[in-house]
Amino acid sequence: DTAVSQxxxxxxxxxxNDKSIKCEQNLGHDTMYWYKQDxxxxxxxxxxxxxxxxxxxxxVPNRFSPKSPDKAHLNLHIxxxxxxxxxxxxxxxxxxxxxxxxxxxxxxxxxxxxxx
Amino acid sequence: GIQVEQSPPDLILQEGANSTLRCNFxxxxxxxxxxxxxxxxxxxxxxxxxxxxxxxxxxxxxTVATERYSLLYISSSQTTDSGVYFxxxxxxxSSYKLIFGSGxxxxxxx
Numbered sequence: 177d178t179a180v181s182q183x184x185x186x187x188x189x190x191x192x193n194d195k196s197i198k199c200e201q202n203l204g205h206d207t208m209y210w211y212k213q214d215x216x217x218x219x220x221x222x223x224x225x226x227x228x229x230x231x232x233x234x235x236v237p238n239r240f241s242p243k244s245p246d247k248a249h250l251n252l253h254i255x256x257x258x259x260x261x262x263x264x265x266x267x268x269x270x271x272x273x274x275x276x277x278x279x280x281x282x283x284x285x286x287x288x289x290x291x292x
Numbered sequence: 293g294i295q296v297e298q299s300p301p302d303l304i305l306q307e308g309a310n311s312t313l314r315c316n317f318x319x320x321x322x323x324x325x326x327x328x329x330x331x332x333x334x335x336x337x338x339x340x341x342x343x344x345x346x347x348x349x350x351x352x353x354x355t356v357a358t359e360r361y362s363l364l365y366i367s368s369s370q371t372t373d374s375g376v377y378f379x380x381x382x383x384x385x386s387s388y389k390l391i392f393g394s395g396x397x398x399x400x401x402x
Binding site for chain 2: 221264285
């Protein structure tokens with residue numbers, strides 16, 4: 177199936193630990209994103225990569241480090257996890273807007289992170 | 293920064309009813325998208341609609357960019373329409389960032 181897939185679906189960990197979330201898309205898109213959804217369902221962009229290049233970094237603590245080994249993958253590594261990091265993290269992708277006028281955003285199914 | 297306001301915040305419908313969800317935004321935008329988050333948390337793109345009207349089955353959307361609003365129409369609602377509906381806008385000066393509204397939570401009762 178063509179999709180944006182992210183793993184794991186659930187992640188429960190203790191404060192201070194380091195964890196990673198992986199994301200892959202096989203839609204042939206050039207741009208990938210990480211969004212955070214808080215407990216009130218509010219969605220906010222964290223990072224955006226276009227062809228492996230970081231183009232958006234929305235004042236996210238530097239404990240969060242995205243890595244894009246190629247344009248089909250965008251992983252998120254989080255150091256020294258804090259209670260406030262508990263949220264649902266969504267990976268997404270879209271076509272490069274410079275090459276396509278119509279570039280809707282496609283989301284993965286989310287990773288629910290719980291920090292205890 | 294830009295404000296994206298959705299109304300109503302909550303909506304309860306009886307199955308078969310029609311509804312209109314509204315999204316107002318405070319500044320010029322490049323495009324606007326509507327999403328449905330189902331009860332299992334999946335976010336589905338419904339419409340990419342910078343202007344004009346589009347229809348997809350029982351759903352349709354209209355964006356009037358000059359007046360800074362968009363409407364999502366749901367006709368003959370079904371229980372599977374339940375969830376949260378988000379609109380999101382892309383600023384004219386930022387080609388890769390979508391700003392999301394706070395959503396309309398819809399419950400369709402059988």
